Amino acid sequence: MASTTKRKPALHTLRRPLSALLSAAFLVGTAWAATSDEEIQLTQLGTSNSGEFFLTPFRYIAPKPSAATSAENTAETQKRPTNQQRIVDLSNAGAYADAGQEGLALLAAEKPDDGLQLIIANSLAWSGRLKDATTVYQRITEEPLVDDALVGVANIQRWRGRDEVAAPIYRGVLAKNPDHIDAKNGLELAERELAPRTTIAYGTSADSSEVRSRNLAVTHRWRDDSGFRIFEIEGAAIDETVPAAEAPLREVTVRYQDVGVALRPTLELTSPTNTQNGIFGNLRLELEDDLGQIDIGRVNWGKYTGNANSLLARDTATHVGLLLKHPYAIGDLAFKTDYFNISDENTIFTTDTRLTSVIRPFGNNVKPYLGVETRQAKFTSPNYWSPSEGAGTLYGGLAGEWPWENWSTYAGVQVGLGLYGDAGTSWMLSGGAKYWITSNYALSFNLWGMTSTRASSEYRAHTANVVLEKIWR
Known part of the structure; x- marks a missing residue:
């Protein structure tokens, strides 16, 4: 059976950790991975160095063995050669990464029956090897397994944020097999994502330097009749304060994406309504096969730093960002770099390299990861974290998600070790949940906290937010 559960990506920014989750982080579906917006929000674990760093979300949660289709059960009970039976046993044990890897080796040497190929394809999909899984699904031609394979392909499209592609596939399966449970569930999730939606988000943040922030944002998103053009409009009220100053910001943002x-x-494009900083904007281009993205734009640096002094100084910045991703047998490797040329003549350059392991020692719902991040500034500014001596951190952690029928929850923990410059030992904790009150209303909350070292002193920050979401259909 091809799982129909997926997770949302969210907007990645490079603000200080104190301003995480504010204004747009849980409103915009353009982030590390896909652009869709189903179930629990993207796990947020700030890094001690470059501000918050959003983990790639789970694009699957493998079903319980009892949820397997009758076709797979038939395949599992067939008498098989030892090498084929081992793949079935690995899948039954939940070792999907091993089952998928050994399945690919088997497919290179022989052509097993479609039942085993479905098990291999599902194992690849549930361990994040989406491109390989698609190839194996497309090899399946026998009824009724071909319907399960088509649902698997549709699920992958949906996990990649291509709900407009997935929905017709689900409908095609249901036209032939109206009782296909996975196709029904997948179509419900895809149609919910394609429907217009309004979100209201409120967030607060604070840090040990007495920087405070409150944000309220209302966003409405819809698509045209083709489903390929996405429109969004957002109004936000942001209040940044420091002990001696307060900086209110009111702005309107419009977004447009053509996924076709x-x-x-x-x-x-963002227009502040109570400042004279002009229009801010960003262009994002996505590489094929979810292998990365490029960002180019002009940002409101005061908003990104979360510091009232920087906002009052009307700091702006030009920004160039690059994200590259590649799946390997041991896990997903991601590299992200951002360069900011700030109007106060400073520059900030950050990198973050992370490996998310396919090994799941704590179960399939928990991802271990390991990474290295760096941050470098031209000079040190009192208005935002800008280490002229640089900063480098080695970090690792665990992020888990647990879905139920109407609930999705996540929790994460991360620790870091300073490698050089203005970096030291750090820890981060995060958690949250999303509850679908009805099929058209959802409520979610997110909490995050961190402790690290900056300028040889302890630095602490925490955030909280709540989001109400309404689907119009």
């Missing part, structure tokens, strides 16, 4: 053309361009 090459590079799936996303354009974002």
Whole structure:
């Protein structure tokens, strides 16, 4: 059976950790991975160095063995050669990464029956090897397994944020097999994602330097009749304070994405209504096969730093960002770098390299990861974290998600070790949940806290937010 559960990505920014989850982080579905917006929000674990760093969300939660289709049960009970039976046993034990890897080796040497190929394809999909899984699903031609394979392909499209592609596939399966449970569930999730939606988010943050922030944002998103063009408008009220100053910010943002053309361009334009900083904007281009993205834009640096002094100084910055991802047998490797040229003549350059392991020693719902991050500034500014001596951190952690029928929850823990410069020992904790009150209303909350070292002193920050979401259909 091809799982129909997926997770949302969210907007990645490079603000200080104190301003995480504010204004748009849980409102915009353009982030590390896909652009869709189903179930629990993207796990947020700030890093001690470059601000918050959003983990790639789970794109699957493998079903319990009892949920397997009758076709797979038939395949599992067949008498098989030892090498084929081992793959079935690994899948039954939940060792999907091993089952998928050994399945690919088997497929290179022989052509097993479609039942075993479905098990291999599902194991690849549930361990995040989506491209390989798609190839194996497309090899399946026997009824009724072909319907399960088509649902698997549709699930992968949906996990990649291509709900407009997935929905017709689900409908095609249901036209032939109206009782296909996975196709029904997948279509419900895809149609919910494609429907217009309004979100209201309120967030607060604070840190040990007495920087405070409150944010309220209302966002409405919809698509045209084709489903390929996405429109969004957002109004936000942001209040940043420091002990001696307060800086209110009011702004309107419009976003447009065309997922039906090459590079799936996303354009974002933001106009502050109570300042004279002009228009801010960003262009995002997505690489093929979810292998990365490029960002180019002009940002409100005071908003990104979460510091009232920087906001009052009307600091702006030009930004160039690059994200590259590649799946390997041992896990997903991601590299992200951002360069900011700030109007106060400073520059900030950050990198973050992370490996998310396919090994699941704490169960399939918990991801271990390991990474290295760096941050470098031209000079040190009192208005935002800008280590002229640089900062480098080695970090690792665990992030887990647990879905139920109407609930999704997540929790994460991360520890860091300073490698050089203005970096020291750090820890982060995060958690949250999303509850679908009805099929059209959802409520979620998110909490996050961290402790690290900056300028040889302890630095602490925490955030909290709540989001109400309404689906219009």
